[in-house]
Amino acid sequence: MTTELFTLIDTAAAAGKLTADSPANLKSWLTRESVAQYRPRLETLIRAGEWSKLDEMFWTAIPFGTGGRRGPMGEMGPATINDRTIAESAHGMAVYLRSTGCTTGGSAVIAHDTRNNSAHFARITACTFAAHGLKVFLFDSCRSTPALSFSVRHLGCNIGVVISASHNPPADNGFKAYWSNGGQVIPPHDKGIVSEVERAEKIPTVDFAAAVADGRITIIGADVDREYVGRVAKLSESSNRTIRAIFTPLHGVGETNVYAVILAAGYSTVDIFEPQRTPDGNFPNVPKHAPNPENLEVFDPVIDWVKATNNPADLIIASDPDADRLGVMVRNGSGGFTSLSGNQVGALITDYLFRKRKASGRFSPQDYVVETLVTTPLTKAVAAFHGARCFSELLVGFKYIAQTMEENGTDHFVFGTEESIGFLAGDFCRDKDASVAALYILELAGELKSEGRTLLDQLDQLYRDCGYYCEGQKSIYCEGPTGKAKIDGLMQTLRDAPPAQFGAVRFTEAADYKTGRRISIPSGESAGTIEKPRGDLLIYKSDESQPVRIQIAGRPSGTEPKIKFYFFCQSDLINGDLEAARAAGDAAMKDVQKALGEWAQKMLS
Template sequence: MVDIQTAISQLETAAAEGNLSTGAVENIHNWLTEPYLEEYAPLVAEHLASGSWKQLDDAFWTVVPFGTGGRRGKMYPIGCNAINDRTIGESAQGLADYVKEHVTGKPLGCAIAYDTRHRSRHFAELCAQIMAAAGFTVHFLDGYRSTPELSFTVRHFGCACGIMITASHNPPSDNAVKVYWSTGGQLLPPHDAQSIQRMKQVTWIKRIAFAEAFEEDKIVYCQDGVDAAFFQNVLTQSIDGPRDLKIIYSPLHGVGASAVPPVLNAAGFQDVEVFALHATPDPDFPNVPDHVANPENPAVFDVIIQRACEIGAELILATDPDCDRLGCAAPISTEPVSNEPSAPWATLTGNQIGALLADFLLDTRQASGTLTPDHYVVKTLVTSELLRRVADAYAVRTIGNLLVGFKWIGGAMDQYGPELFVFGAE
């Protein structure tokens, strides 16, 4: 039995001695006294009794913020400034409440997926329990799946919303919840700000046991059918051309092996090696520099380039842990230089990859006679102006200077029409 008064006295003493910030004191007091936070009070009291001031201040000094697509931060079992059952639960409950207020007259569905991070499966099941208790049918991707596949699943089943548990390329200590609207894109105005308000207002969180909800078909495993439909949808974007290319692909210990090799093989790229050192899903990302699996970091490619030189590969592709960010490397010459045994390699920046892909797609459409001045590419504020110049060279529109986040690119596609969309990059 927790002695709340003793814990409060310890909190007041810590505040008087300057061991905790003002924000932390206020938030800790709430976690000790609010009935809907009762399950966390014993662990909070334990931290107070042991004088764990740094851990308490880090976990409670503020509320973990909502970013461009959700809430992301360091995991810790207690605290409003950490990713844990309470903050993830608030996000799911607030999303459920908001969707039910704004989507009426039809059955409600929610798609849920998760990556290879610590506790991702746990948080995904927690969200499923909350959404099922709120009356949603949960389409649950059982097993590690990519963020693009989660987006597809939302549209495939006509869901009202979706949830992805991933902290993308953050360190192993982090996790996050990303929320999606019925479009398959992350929430745009006014839904983003309004749903955040609902999340902040959450007190009691209602759940149904996962096994019970599964037995009652309130949670449905859907990965087998969705995988096939997703792959087929991606393959419709494929363009004919040479396929005799030797590729090394790295998922950087993330989910990418569930999507990239199958699609490449189905598209006709038969010589694809999954880089063994990064192939195993691992939440600690042990074999990448500093344990940060970011394919935009050139150092990630050093060890893969060594393997590429050994086997004569011609292209390296790497994706981040939730497989929505791409990096690549390629030889910059067909011949060795100086006394090197193989040709030198270089990594490409995101801006370079975007410009090359845009040029290829625009050139292909122009050659086929299907490119018009009404077609368009999309960029954000952080995207190189080179993308606009490439589009100008083909006399097509650029929808540019959007805010950061792929949700804004998706919003532009909804606004200007997907049938005229050529390419988008951040």
């Protein structure tokens, strides 16, 4: 029978109906005893010639990357998130934990978001961990990613897991892995877990009801919520509660942390947007069912409602499905709403916190903020303006902000920020938290309103203090079977022969975080070395002597055939003229973005 099925698979592959690793993966699942339970269904699909469906489930194996797994859900196969791939992930974590010295005992905490099958996958994870002898704490219903990070530390667990695909489409789900400090796993733990996941065969499990009954799995909820919400609310820096705002959780878990903190902090003028309030993994009332606050379309239903009802809201804030990121829109002078980028929100809160520390006598030159290499240099400039420190040589990922907190201690930690609307304050969590950002942006907006000003006015004040900054992004895609090879080739060209000019802007230095080299452009001479961090990231810097300076960061995507470019511009104020600096900076940014796009397409054609 197996030979016959193999022949059908080979015939389909020869006809182009199966691609990539599908033939090999299908044959593996037909012969491995550890996945024998799927064999009858697999045989049915093969005999029925359901090659398109089979190809979607078997064309690759979703990698257990440095933070976990994320991808489309499916009934089986290594290319989808399903019972088997979730169990493999949990099994790999548990086996690796045992290899680190925790040979017996230990504990884990598990949370999940509102996505379809999230609660089911959380139970599979709990049963797998319990079968490995871990004491398991499982939240009674959907919770946020930062609440999980807090719980790992609060409950003294060795590991933690969030079942979530963050802001991905409804068809996706994922497995996010956390270590004992409450941060996502980093080296050497990430690679150790990956190795065990790849080796997974027979995976032990326990009966869920029996494990709950005998205490191997403990259901948690309100007690932990109270501790977490209370800790966030205590971060408050102002008693001003006058701002009027609308909050939307986008059908995610944000009511459990963001809105809970807003209420605990004493706000009575922040309403929740009812059409997007119900937890629902299909995100029915979110435009295009795409619940990403970085996508400004998600705000359209709220803005339309505000206009239709003449609601006096000064702000609209939105959290993503697992409520670790926050988008912000502010009412502008014409009565409409203007979005604030993650870079702008981060800089505003950084300034707010330093001003509050100075006003209360708590400021120290040892105080520090943390940002990544693809986050605005404005944050570093704000820290310097206040005489504080900023750690900014970090690779992309909030886990590196958590690592920096561990390395430098939290006594002087003030704030962590990344461009993708992730923010953190306090010493009790090690991942970004939308509730922290919501608390501070509401307080700052309220204080500004009492002065007759807005967040947009305060942003302009930062520009007057530190220079004008603007940012942008551009992704270069290359689809098809040769897409990845072309993207790799483009990155290599950028390394080996960095362009000296994009548009009217000349570039003088390239920093290669993969090789650890800094080189001068166009001479190619060494300009120094990079000890750490090390990763596949390139940064180009323009002539520092010019009044308008551009920095470009480029990195390949780990999941798509694309390079993502981040653009940063600083424009000096000449004689204090902000509008002239803004015009010069915006023009240079537009010019460079256009020129780079044209150059990349020429290289790829």
